[in-house]
Amino acid sequence: MKCPVCGAVYRPRKGSRGSIEQGNHDHSGSSSSLTCRRCKADLSDLCRLSDQAIWYHKQALDLCTQGRYPEATAQNNRAIALYYSNADFHALAGKLSALQGEFPQAISSWQQALKFDPQNAIACNCLQVIELIGKNIRHC
Ligand SMILES: [Zn+2]
Incomplete structure (x- = not known):
């Protein structure tokens, strides 16, 4: 994710939380104040939003594998x-x-995905397939 203030790319560390802290008072559990390394903006709200979005996205993936596409779309739209x-x-x-x-x-969603991540494998492959299908249909 990116810092909304200065645009620095920020990667939340996972798994290695709280191991070095010297007997802290542990008052709130999630007191890890996340700040941008470059501009020192507070990113904890952004992280919380991102976590929430990823949770919706995982719900959407589950619903998708169950074939519940409209519900999956609704959850995924919340994530977006x-x-x-x-x-x-x-x-x-x-x-x-x-x-x-x-x-x-579908095509416009995949194009959007490629805008944010030009290497996105799903979007890339799917767009190619769709383009092939499109060409074949036009030839018929
Ligand atoms: Zn920043």
């Missing part, structure tokens, strides 16, 4: 609303649209 610049969310949105036969919507 919270954290718009995650390519994976848009890639899944594209997949869900395609599964429901909405190919123009």
Whole structure:
């Protein structure tokens, strides 16, 4: 994710939390104040939003594997609303649209995913497949 203030790329560390702290008072549990290394902006709200968005995205993935596409789309849209610049969310949105036969919507979602992450494998592959299908249809 990016710092909204200065644009520095920020990666939350996972798993290695609290091991070095010297007997802290442990008053709030999640007192890890996350600040941008470059501009010192407070990023804890952003992290919380991102965590929430990823949670919605995982719900969407679960619903998708169960074939509950409209519900999956709703959950994934919540994820996108919270954290718009995650390519994976848009890639899944594209997949869900395609599964429901909405190919123009799917293509625009995948293009959005590639805008945020040009290497996004799902979006890249799917767009190629769709383009091939499109060409074949036009030839018929
Ligand atoms: Zn910053």
